[in-house]
Amino acid sequence: MNARTLWGIGTPRTMRAHWAMTELGLEYETERLQTRTPVTDSLLYRSLNPSGKIPTLVDGDVVVSESAAIVTYLGETYRKDNTSLIPSKNAARASYFELISFISTELDATSLYVLRRHEGLPNVYGSAPNACLVARQYFNRMIKIAAIKMEDSRPYLLGELFSGADILMMTTLDWAAAYSCDYPSIFHNYQTNISLRPGYKLAVERNSVRMETGTSHL
Ligand SMILES: N[C@@H](CCC(=O)N[C@@H](CS)C(=O)NCC(=O)O)C(=O)O
Incomplete structure (x- = not known):
C-alpha cells in the first residue's frame, strides 16, 4: 500500500478528501472502495475504520476518517504559502471551525443524510416520509x-480565501441538488464559480466510480 492512500470513491464525503488532496497537489493512491460493499466489512478495512464507512485516509502512520477531519488534517499538515485550506489568523480560523461544524452537523448529518438514508436507501434504513419532509425544510432553513x-x-x-469550508459546502450543495433541495440563488452562483476550479474538476474524476485507473481491493 502507498504511504498515502485514500479509501473511498463515489460519494460527496469521499469527494471532500479527494478534492483537498488535489487542491494541495498531494500524490496519493486510491483504494476504489464503494459504500456498503463487502470490503467495507473486511478485517483489513475495519482495522482502519471500525465503522466500515468511507472515506478513510492512511497517511504514513496516521489513519483518519470523517470527511471534515480529513480535510482539516490535510490543510493543517500540508499547508503551503500559496495554497492554504485553513486560515492562519485566529478570527478566520474560528470562522473556519464554525463553518465546518455547521455544514457537517446542520446541513449534512441532520438534513441530507436523513434524505440519503430514508429516501435513497429505504431498504437499508427504512422509509420515513415525515422525517424526510422535515429534513428538507430544515435544510432550507x-x-x-x-x-x-x-x-x-x-x-x-x-471571503477571498478558498478554504476547506468551501470543499465541505460545495460537496454539500452538489448533494442537495441531487436530492432536489431548495437553496438560495447566491449558492447557485457560488457553485457555478467553484465548479470551474481545476482542482474541483480533477477531484470529480478521481472520485468517480466510472474511472478506470487506480488500484482496487474490491
Ligand atoms: N460523518 C462521516 C460519514 C461517513 C459516511 O456515512 N459515509 C457513507 C458514505 S457517504 C458510508 O460509508 N455509509 C455506509 C453505511 O451507511 O453503512 C463523514 O463525513 O465522513
Whole structure:
C-alpha cells in the first residue's frame, strides 16, 4: 500500500478528501472502495475504520476518517504559502471551525443524510416520509442562514480565501441538488464559480466510480 492512500470513491464525503488532496497537489493512491460493499466489512478495512464507512485516509502512520477531519488534517499538515485550506489568523480560523461544524452537523448529518438514508436507501434504513419532509425544510432553513454572509458578494465562505469550508459546502450543495433541495440563488452562483476550479474538476474524476485507473481491493 502507498504511504498515502485514500479509501473511498463515489460519494460527496469521499469527494471532500479527494478534492483537498488535489487542491494541495498531494500524490496519493486510491483504494476504489464503494459504500456498503463487502470490503467495507473486511478485517483489513475495519482495522482502519471500525465503522466500515468511507472515506478513510492512511497517511504514513496516521489513519483518519470523517470527511471534515480529513480535510482539516490535510490543510493543517500540508499547508503551503500559496495554497492554504485553513486560515492562519485566529478570527478566520474560528470562522473556519464554525463553518465546518455547521455544514457537517446542520446541513449534512441532520438534513441530507436523513434524505440519503430514508429516501435513497429505504431498504437499508427504512422509509420515513415525515422525517424526510422535515429534513428538507430544515435544510432550507439552515442554508438560508449560511447564505447571509455571502450577501456581500464574497467569492468564498471566508471571503477571498478558498478554504476547506468551501470543499465541505460545495460537496454539500452538489448533494442537495441531487436530492432536489431548495437553496438560495447566491449558492447557485457560488457553485457555478467553484465548479470551474481545476482542482474541483480533477477531484470529480478521481472520485468517480466510472474511472478506470487506480488500484482496487474490491
Ligand atoms: N460523518 C462521516 C460519514 C461517513 C459516511 O456515512 N459515509 C457513507 C458514505 S457517504 C458510508 O460509508 N455509509 C455506509 C453505511 O451507511 O453503512 C463523514 O463525513 O465522513
